[in-house]
Amino acid sequence: MSGGAELFPGPDRAAAEEILGRYPSVHRQSAVLPLLDLAQRRNGGWLPPAVVDAVGDYLDMPSMRVRELVTFYSMFHDRPVGRYLVQVCRTTPCWLRGSDEVLAGAREELGIAPGETTPDGRFTLIEVECLGACADAPVVQINDDYHERLDGEQMRAWLRDQRRPEDD
Amino acid sequence: MPKLSIDGTEIEVVEGTTVLRACEQAGVEIPRFCFHERLSIAGNCRMCLVEQVGVPKPLASCAMPVTDGMQILTRSERVQAAREGVMEFLLVNHPLDCPICDQGGECDLQDQALYYGRVRSRYREAKRAVTDKDFGPLVKTVMTRCIHCTRCVRFMDEVAGVPELGTMGRGEDMEIVAALDGCLHSELSGNIVDLCPVGALTSKPYAFAARPWELSHTESVDVLDAAGSAIRIDSRDGRVLRVLPRVNEEINEEWIGDRARYAVDGLVVRRLDRPWLRADGAFRPVTWETALAAVATALQAAAPERTAALTGDLAGLEGMTALADLMRARGVDSVDCRQDGGAFGPGEPASWRFNASIAGIDRADAVLLIGTNPRREAPVINARFRKRWRAAGIPIARVGPVTDLTYPVTELGAEPVVLAELAQGSHPFAEVLGQARYPLIVVGSGALARPDGAVVLGLARQLADTVGAAGAAWNGFSVLQRSAARAGGLELGIVPADGGLDASGMQAAAREGRLDFLYLLGADEIDPEAFRDTFTVYQGHHADRGARHADVLLPGAAYTEQEATYVNTEGRPQQARPAHPPPGNARPDWKIFVALARELGSPLSYESLDGLRSRIEAAVPHLADIDQLPPPPPPPLAPFGDPDGALDAAPFEEIVPDYYRTCPISRASATMAACARAVADA
Numbered sequence: 132m133s134g135g136a137e138l139f140p141g142p143d144r145a146a147a148e149e150i151l152g153r154y155p156s157v158h159r160q161s162a163v164l165p166l167l168d169l170a171q172r173r174n175g176g177w178l179p180p181a182v183v184d185a186v187g188d189y190l191d192m193p194s195m196r197v198r199e200l201v202t203f204y205s206m207f208h209d210r211p212v213g214r215y216l217v218q219v220c221r222t223t224p225c226w227l228r229g230s231d232e233v234l235a236g237a238r239e240e241l242g243i244a245p246g247e248t249t250p251d252g253r254f255t256l257i258e259v260e261c262l263g264a265c266a267d268a269p270v271v272q273i274n275d276d277y278h279e280r281l282d283g284e285q286m287r288a289w290l291r292d293q294r295r296p297e298d299d
Numbered sequence: 300m301p302k303l304s305i306d307g308t309e310i311e312v313v314e315g316t317t318v319l320r321a322c323e324q325a326g327v328e329i330p331r332f333c334f335h336e337r338l339s340i341a342g343n344c345r346m347c348l349v350e351q352v353g354v355p356k357p358l359a360s361c362a363m364p365v366t367d368g369m370q371i372l373t374r375s376e377r378v379q380a381a382r383e384g385v386m387e388f389l390l391v392n393h394p395l396d397c398p399i400c401d402q403g404g405e406c407d408l409q410d411q412a413l414y415y416g417r418v419r420s421r422y423r424e425a426k427r428a429v430t431d432k433d434f435g436p437l438v439k440t441v442m443t444r445c446i447h448c449t450r451c452v453r454f455m456d457e458v459a460g461v462p463e464l465g466t467m468g469r470g471e472d473m474e475i476v477a478a479l480d481g482c483l484h485s486e487l488s489g490n491i492v493d494l495c496p497v498g499a500l501t502s503k504p505y506a507f508a509a510r511p512w513e514l515s516h517t518e519s520v521d522v523l524d525a526a527g528s529a530i531r532i533d534s535r536d537g538r539v540l541r542v543l544p545r546v547n548e549e550i551n552e553e554w555i556g557d558r559a560r561y562a563v564d565g566l567v568v569r570r571l572d573r574p575w576l577r578a579d580g581a582f583r584p585v586t587w588e589t590a591l592a593a594v595a596t597a598l599q600a601a602a603p604e605r606t607a608a609l610t611g612d613l614a615g616l617e618g619m620t621a622l623a624d625l626m627r628a629r630g631v632d633s634v635d636c637r638q639d640g641g642a643f644g645p646g647e648p649a650s651w652r653f654n655a656s657i658a659g660i661d662r663a664d665a666v667l668l669i670g671t672n673p674r675r676e677a678p679v680i681n682a683r684f685r686k687r688w689r690a691a692g693i694p695i696a697r698v699g700p701v702t703d704l705t706y707p708v709t710e711l712g713a714e715p716v717v718l719a720e721l722a723q724g725s726h727p728f729a730e731v732l733g734q735a736r737y738p739l740i741v742v743g744s745g746a747l748a749r750p751d752g753a754v755v756l757g758l759a760r761q762l763a764d765t766v767g768a769a770g771a772a773w774n775g776f777s778v779l780q781r782s783a784a785r786a787g788g789l790e791l792g793i794v795p796a797d798g799g800l801d802a803s804g805m806q807a808a809a810r811e812g813r814l815d816f817l818y819l820l821g822a823d824e825i826d827p828e829a830f831r832d833t834f835t836v837y838q839g840h841h842a843d844r845g846a847r848h849a850d851v852l853l854p855g856a857a858y859t860e861q862e863a864t865y866v867n868t869e870g871r872p873q874q875a876r877p878a879h880p881p882p883g884n885a886r887p888d889w890k891i892f893v894a895l896a897r898e899l900g901s902p903l904s905y906e907s908l909d910g911l912r913s914r915i916e917a918a919v920p921h922l923a924d925i926d927q928l929p930p931p932p933p934p935p936l937a938p939f940g941d942p943d944g945a946l947d948a949a950p951f952e953e954i955v956p957d958y959y960r961t962c963p964i965s966r967a968s969a970t971m972a973a974c975a976r977a978v979a980d981a
Contacts, residue, residue: 193462195478202467 138185143173147189159190163200166190167207176216176274177208205259213248213255215293217241218272221258224265229282233269234258236283240290254290303369318360318371319347327373330382330411332389332496333448334361337552338457344389344448346411348381349373357381379415386415389446392427393497400444402498404511408446429474435482436973437489437561438500445499447473451491458554460685460705461485475499482977486678486958489560493543493553504561504970505541509533517878518545520865521559522613522783522858523962525744526657526677527867528555532563532859534878539563539859549658549928550867556678557974558958558965563859565968569842571854572883582852587884587894594851595898597834598629601816607633607805610793611821611839612782612962615863615875616922617911618855618888619784622820623793624903624914625896632799636788638822640803641744642752643778643789644939649932650756651789652870654774655739656928660687663775665735667728668697669718669759670951671743674704675958676781677868681705696728699743699951713950715755722761722942732766739775740768744785745954747778751947757940769936776936780868781955782962783858787866790919790929809833819845820888821855823963838891840881841963854885857964861887862908864915864922870929872922 139147146169154161166186171178178201187194201207208216219234238244241254248255264270267279271286278289302311303318305325312321317340319329333344342362349360352370357377372378389408397403429442452464452475463478463485477483492502514533521528521542528551531543542563544555574590575582585593598606608626610619619636626634637643644650655663660683673681681704687693688706696709698717711717711728720726724733732738742759749755760776762768768775780786788794795801800808806829808814814833819825821839827847837849840857858865860881866872881887886894889911896903905911916923921930955961959971959978 193456195462195465199465199467203469 138170138182138189139173143169160192163190163192163197164204167197167201171207176212176214177210180209183209211248211252213253215254215273217254217256217290218259218262219245219256220260220262220264220268220270220272222261222265225261225269228268230269232283233271233281233286236286237271237290240287253293301365301367301369303365303367303371305371306373312365316365318349318358318363318365318369321365322349322360322371322373329360329373330415331361332407332411332446333450335450335453335494338450338453338494341449341453344446345385346382346389346415348378348385350375350377350381382415383417386412387417387421390416390420391422392443393446394426394443396444396498400441400498401439401501401506402444402495406498407496427471432475432477433480434477434500435488435977436970437503437557438483438492439503439506441499441501442474444497445475446497447475448496449475450494450496451475451500454491454494455483455485455488457689458490458682458686459485459487460682461488464491479981482974482981484978484981486556486558486674487554487682489557490544490554502541502561504564508540509535514540515878517859517876519859519875519878520867520873521555522865522875523558523562523965524556524677525780525783525785525868526550526679527783527865527869527871527873528559528679530555530559532878534859537879537882539566539878549656550869550871551679552683554679554682556958558961558971561970561974562959562962562965562968564970565841565964565966566857566859567882568969569963569967570882570885571840571842571846571852572881572885573854574884575852577850587886590851590853591895591898594836594853594895597816597836597850598818598899601834603630604632604798605808605813605815606631607800607808607814607816608635608818608820609638609802609805609822609825610636610784610788611638611819611823611845612784613858613964614784614788614820615858615861615865615888616787616791616872616915617863617908618820618892619788619793620791620915620918621889621892621896621903621911622818623791625892625899626818627796628896628901628903629899632796633801633805634793634799635795635801635805636785636791636793637748638802638824639744639748639782640752640801641747641785642756642940643747644756644937645789645792645794647932647937647939648790648870648929649769649774649776649936650760650939651778651780651786652929653741653777653779653868654769654931655737655777656869657683659737659773659775660684660739661690662737662773663687663735663739664691664693664737665732666693666695666739666741667721667732667762668695668699668704668708669740669742670699670746670749670755670954671697671741671779672699672702672704672953672955673741673743673779674702675953675955676743676745676779678958680779680868694728694731696731699746700953702953713952714948715751715946715951716948718755718758718762719946722758722765724765729762729766732762732768735766737773737775738766738768739777740766742776742778743951743954744779744781746951748954749947749949749951751944753941754944754946755940757942757944758946760936760938760940761942763936769934771934774931774934774936778868783865783867786868786870787864787872787922790866790870790922791915792918806830819849821845821963838888839963840885841967843963843966853891854881854883855888855891856881856885860885863888864912864925866922871927872925872929874925
């Protein structure tokens, strides 16, 4: 149960303890997913190995068990991602409604292929399976927000907007 | 108790039984890959599908608890079709490399494909390929063959307690990986080779050595530690190719340590396969006649009080008995089986046995370890402690150096004075033991081999009294021996008679020139320099430490080459059986003593194995009750040890610094050397 202070410094400490409080104290390990999420948000959107091990130590869990979770769930990233994580849904409803066009727009605007990050570290583009918003297909998830009923041009425009320098 | 029908047969089972177990009780075999009796249920291979009447989808029987009135079908068309579907998916990514796979002939996937596989594959797409992983010198990986049953992961997590394997990724991308390349930090890692139902994990030293149908199987016992694990020796053409565990619920369940499994390549190197005689400082090969004549001449020339015999860690009852008989017939008092000098109370069996029994660990509700590291001294017993801790979370404490035992241990410190406080009842953990119903006090053989060993023994015994650990129904006073020969030697009473020299006395006498003749029966854990000027006969199978300054080397048989009885740390006699004859001119130990006695002109009272075993039975009747626990000495615990003596201030120390190399066989093993290197590098 070491590492808590370094892992979740300052105000995050209270957040981590609030998460732990949701579970019986004999089942601290139940808190692993929300704590990984918290840790990922505090580490630039990805989980370096040292952070994964620290979460394991914090919950008294073998680090191998935590590593398994990180690689199993697509919401966790074991490699650095851009400031904007652009997840384009490619499952059937979105595909029928033009996800290919949306993806093509993103590729052209960013100049990268799915799975890559722009050299400035601003955008990471990936394809994902169903995001569960088929009624508003095609759907793109960017960080915590859903962008629905997009076409290629809207995708490009949104991405272009995020390049504005005043954003930095 | 719920009743159900399986293929039309009614059966009643215990509440909570799974459908798969119920089927087994009804005599119906259910195919499985991921399910294993001694591991948690994963339910991921889906091979165990059965049909429940009235339920639309097939059930994974390994994970489904029985409910009253269930009607299970295991041979219906739907079941067959479902299992064929599972098999087809398992084979989608499985390579067709059975002809070059070491698992071939003993592969669950191969066997099940016979019953549930299609004749031809319908799969036309590319198969996935997975990078092999480096699991160290013992376990070879061919990861493309893996079907992700996760038995290896669960074994390392649950039984071995070394959570170094895991599954990375999901679906098509899933792979089994190790935390660190090059080594699994467990003394039980070889068991994952047995558990792997396919050829993904195979034995690295045995790679491409043989096909299973070429091997002769010999059921025997392991003697490389004192647990006495049940093993099967697989050999071909007079050579041991591998060792596998056999099931023995009372000792090793179905696991064995890596040394028991992999040290056997040491059986063919550095062997003594003919007699040698030292002349002018150098050994030259001689005939048995010449060698025995030289031994007899030297023995006859030496006065009995200047003659001694010491037996080693791998000696069986037969060899030890014959040597002791031969020596005592000549009036020699200095005969000892305790080459490490362990202070066991002679004549008091409770003082050297693991009285609680290994299976008794499953009942223990508080454990104190004194000067022992069971993980290195007997890994299968350590796994039993871990199993008990997992089942019941019992308190386990230790007096001794801090090491990772794979379960939480309350460290009381390595200073022996802690033991004195416990024995007086003034230490808080004495209270924990006192309140337990089945308190277990485990004394390591290393703690008793210290100069103050008798005091340690006496205090541990006193502690057993203080906390009420040794009663009529439960005797928790338990000694963990680390060598297979020790308990047997003590049962036989192979200790010096009054006025005789013990092991350290022999070494001191030899250094001072007071010893003229010494007979070493495989005794290697001593200082051979002490015997530089003594006429020394070394009888054994390896040219190891004991042979260094010997004058005559007599080639004996290793445990895989002779009939011999071993007594494990519980006091349970078990028989080792020969997989093949000893190499060259080597002979079974007892036959050498029979021949030597004849050479001396005073034959032993027996000249056959049966005769020798009758002699042993006459002396110690329970040693003939093979595989049985000895009758416990009646309570209360007899007085032994010296609880009032002075304790050394020196802390208890680790006595097995290198698990992989502890005896002449394992020291000769290239595989064990590779393991020691891998652990040191990691």
